[in-house]
Amino acid sequence: MSIRVLEIPETGLAIEGIAEFPHPFQDTAWVLEAVSLFVEKDKDEVCVRGHLRSRVPQTCSRCLQQFPLTLTAQVNTRFCPGPRAVDDAVELRPDDLEVDFYSNGLLDLNRLIQTETELGLPMKPLCQGDCRGLCPVCGGNRNVTSCTCEVRLPDPRLAALKELAERLSTRATPRGGPGSGQDRRPSARTSTR
Numbered sequence: 001m002s003i004r005v006l007e008i009p010e011t012g013l014a015i016e017g018i019a020e021f022p023h024p025f026q027d028t029a030w031v032l033e034a035v036s037l038f039v040e041k042d043k044d045e046v047c048v049r050g051h052l053r054s055r056v057p058q059t060c061s062r063c064l065q066q067f068p069l070t071l072t073a074q075v076n077t078r079f080c081p082g083p084r085a086v087d088d089a090v091e092l093r094p095d096d097l098e099v100d101f102y103s104n105g106l107l108d109l110n111r112l113i114q115t116e117t118e119l120g121l122p123m124k125p126l127c128q129g130d131c132r133g134l135c136p137v138c139g140g141n142r143n144v145t146s147c148t149c150e151v152r153l154p155d156p157r158l159a160a161l162k163e164l165a166e167r168l169s170t171r172a173t174p175r176g177g178p179g180s181g182q183d184r185r186p187s188a189r190t191s192t193r
């Protein structure tokens, strides 16, 4: 949905509900569930405030399962008229007010919804707060199967020995072979969470 800036009434424009946004996202698997925006002119700038809720398919960073993430985003963006490229990064002011640009007298609200949703996505998505991840031995999803693999906590004394053994074996490996150089793992730091 785009709004002609000239046609925004002086009293502002309220946009409620998703009906005005049949295709808000580039990825059709993303779903806009709710939106409430208030668009207001301030000379040649436009303020958009409100909130939205989206559902976005994510892949859990621990167990690699797909899951739908529902996220809400607060919108507080000021649009300035500008000849700036559409895909430039959004600037952040100290007060968290975002500044964006509109061009050709048109305010692209789909792009606003896309940007706000992207900003709300987690860096490391988790299907659930206590996702147990994958078994490092068999690769099974520990949330659904309890495998019998033994994952022993490293004994600090054994860890020291193991590290020594690794260092010796690295030295014995021919140059360029596996285990040489940077891909040597840090000492026996097994995940215990």
Ligand SMILES: [Zn+2]
Pocket (backbone or CB within 6 Å): 060, 061, 062, 063, 064, 065, 126, 127, 128, 131, 132, 133
């Ligand atoms: Zn998970």
Ligand SMILES: [Zn+2]
Pocket (backbone or CB within 6 Å): 135, 136, 137, 138, 139, 140, 147, 148, 149
């Ligand atoms: Zn296992």
